[in-house]
Structures are given as C-alpha cells and as structure tokens.
Amino acid sequence: MSTNAVAQPTTGTEDEAAAARIRAMRERIDAIDTALIELWQERANLSQQVGATRVASGGTRLVLSRxxxxxxxxxxxxxxxxxxxxxxxxxxGRGAL
Ligand SMILES: O=C(O)C(=O)C[C@]1(C(=O)O)C=C[C@@H](O)C=C1
Structure with a gap:
C-alpha cells in the first residue's frame, strides 16, 4: 500500500464473493445515508422558516396538534x-422544548 492510499473499511469476511456483495450493498447504504442527511437538513430549515413566518405574523412558535x-x-x-x-x-427544526 502506498503512503497516500486511503484505508477502506473492512467487510468483516475473508470470502471474496461475499465481500464484493457487501461492498456493493454498502454503496447503496452510503447513498441512502447521504440522502437522509440532506433531507434532515432541508426539513430542519423548512421547519425553522415556518416557525419564523408564524411568529413574525403574531402566531405561536409551536403548534402542538401538528x-x-x-x-x-x-x-x-x-x-x-x-x-x-x-x-x-x-x-x-424547532429546537428543544
Ligand atoms: O408545521 C408547522 O407548523 C411547523 O412549525 C413545523 C413543525 C415541524 O417541524 O414539523 C415544527 C414546530 C411545530 O410545533 C410543528 C411542526
């Protein structure tokens, strides 16, 4: 391994066929995690905007029924x-209660 090589997380098996399947499934897991993080951040931003819009118009910070x-x-x-x-x-989105 050269000094610049990036260490790959181990698959946890010595079986190369199983390791290849695990690496392929991990690619999809990584894509899902990236999407979850982006959706989490988008939702939190929207939630903050809803709260700010409501408070600026004289409404409540929270809507517990929602x-x-x-x-x-x-x-x-x-x-x-x-x-x-x-x-x-x-x-x-709305912070701690
Ligand atoms: O839907 C709203 O009215 C929001 O303010 C967004 C949100 C949410 O994050 O879903 C946040 C705070 C409210 O108490 C209810 C819901």
Whole structure:
C-alpha cells in the first residue's frame, strides 16, 4: 500500500464473493445515508422558516396538534422507534422544548 492510499473499511469476511456483495450493498447504504442527511437538513430549515413566518405574523412558535399528527404518523409506520425518530426530527427544526 502506498503512503497516500486511503484505508477502506473492512467487510468483516475473508470470502471474496461475499465481500464484493457487501461492498456493493454498502454503496447503496452510503447513498441512502447521504440522502437522509440532506433531507434532515432541508426539513430542519423548512421547519425553522415556518416557525419564523408564524411568529413574525403574531402566531405561536409551536403548534402542538401538528406535532402530535407527525408523531402519530411515524409511530404508526415505524413503531416505538418511529416515535423516538420523530422527536429528534422535530427537535432539529424547532429546537428543544
Ligand atoms: O408545521 C408547522 O407548523 C411547523 O412549525 C413545523 C413543525 C415541524 O417541524 O414539523 C415544527 C414546530 C411545530 O410545533 C410543528 C411542526
């Protein structure tokens, strides 16, 4: 290995065929992670803009009925982990309660 080579994360197997399949699946995982990060940031920005628009027009910072609707959507699709995920997503936009 030359001194400039970038270390690749190990696949965790010595079997070259399995390693090749794992590397291919990891490419898709990396693309999904990149998309999730971009969507997370876009959503947080939009949420902040909604809040700023509402406060500037004399409204409330939060709308708890809307937050309940979002929590229920994530819970019904993903179960208890969905609720935890939705709480983190909401916090990323409107800040901690
Ligand atoms: O939909 C709104 O009214 C928002 O302000 C966005 C959002 C959200 O991140 O989804 C954030 C805060 C509110 O309490 C409810 C929902």
């Amino acid at each position: 937050e309940r609707e979002i929590l229920e959507k994530f819970r019904s699709e993903l179960g208890a982990d969905g609720t935890q995920l939705a709480l983190l997503i909401l916090r990323a």
